[in-house]
Amino acid sequence: MTIGSERPVKEKRSRKSSSKQVMVVDEKSPLLPTKKGEDGGFDEFNGASFTGAVFNLSTTIVGAGIMALPATMKVLGLIPGIALIVFMAFLTDASIDLLLRFSRAGKSLSYGGVMEDAFGRIGRMLLQVCVLVNNIGVLVVYMIIIGDVLSGTTSDGIHHAGVLQGWFGVHWWNGRFFILLVTTLGVFAPLASLKRIDSLSYTSALSVGLAVVFLVITAGITIFKLITGSISMPKLFPDIVDFTSAFNLFTVVPVLVTAYICHYNVHTIDNELEDNTQIKKVVRTSLILCSSVYVMTSIFGFLLFGDGTLDDVLANFDKNLGIPYSSLLNDAVRVSYALHLMLVFPIVFFPLRLNLDGLLFPRKGALVADNFRFASITIGLIGVIFLGANFIPSIWDAFQFTGATAAVCIGFIFPSAITLGDRYGISSKRDKILCVFMIVLAVFSNVVAVYSDALTLFKKNGAIRA
DSSP states (O other), X not given: OOSSSSOOSSOOOOTTTOTTOOOOOOTTOOXXXXXXXXXXXXXXXXXXXXXXXHHHHHHHHOSGXXXXXXXXXXXXXXXXXXXXXXXXXXXXXXXXXXXXXXXXXXTOSSXXXXXXXXXXXXXXXXXXXXXXXXXXXXXXXXXXXXXXXXHOEEEXXXXXXXXXXXXXXXXXXXXXXXXXXXXIXXXXXXXXXXXXXXXXXXXXXXXXXXXXXXXXXXXXXXXXXXXXXOOOOOOOSOOOOSHHHHHHHHTTHHHHXXXXXXXXXXXXXXXXXXXXXXXXXXXXXXXXXXXXXXXXXXHHHHHHHGGGOOSSGGGGGGSOXXXXXXXXXXXXXXXXXXXXXXXXXHHHHHHHHHHHHHHHOTTSOOGGGOHHHHHHHHHHHHHHHHHHHHHOTTHHHHHHHHHHHHXXXXXIIHHHHHHHHOTTSOOOHHHXXXXXXXXXXXXXXXXXXXXXXXXXXXXXXXXXXX
């Protein structure tokens, strides 16, 4: 399957405006045939709704990264932290707008198509590799978190019981391997087998709802503790006393820069929209929704735990919160978020499969028309992710580095490079200045990610030797 190597015969129009729209057979297109009897007799598909597209894109954005946002407030303070969350939403909107603008100009139906249009085959392959690195890393981390929440984890020889082990005790059937196997076969595999991303709109809506459940519970606990006077005034601005404290401010940059990465799914969602003129509204609505969730999670999470906020705020919900029904609420928070990640999995998996197919089989026909190839790639990828989550749990640190690096390329460096190349002469001076800024920010984010991860690794090795 070629990701974006050819252009459609004509630009796609709103399905609402033409009931006799010409079916464009494009070997890179992720769409199924739109009418019965065409290339395999699939059911008629009249296009995805605006609401479904918003939920799918929002689910792409809100993953495990939300859990790191309260910790950024601990470093930056509430006011700069919230300002940067909102700023990154505007920057993401600008980068997606540039990507879509050049997609329309080049009549490309995929991110890879825009990259190939701008930089040739090497550009397309570079984008595909980045999507593979980023998405495999993200999905392995999701599965690790699910295993930690439900079955517990062992650190420094100490076992921290998961929710199921806390409820029923330690048994073979609630061990990590078995729980992840059941989750993979019962949830991931069926949802990953769907051939249209719009088929995931209901599970995406449920996923967003579960993230809101987490937020509501956290907000409720925080408000209760505010009323009872057991929460002190939060830090509004960062404390800078020396070089180390100043450098710590920059360690949160990768978290914020990668918070809204969803670019690899924008074209797929756009291709399936009933009215593709709505894609910009879909993007902005999703960013507003996700920004609201991010800001409120950051505020309530930091207010609740203060300077004790951990890098993964979910880990804070394993102790007594000093309120009635603390244990029940802790379990509700952890289970709701584990379920949320289960439903995010197929949305992130969808572009992973498309890009791996494009990398391995660049001259083959549409992936959805080849059941054997579709099943083989799906089973192979799920198997790799399952094995990674079970047998290489330290992969978290490795993919924290590689994932952040690939993510900023996907979200900011590639769209900026396409705009600066300006193949069609449609970039304004303002666009180019913005792109230079995004590239500098992305490179800086990568340098900080590499340095901080290397420093953490050296410290761990030093502790082990000691």
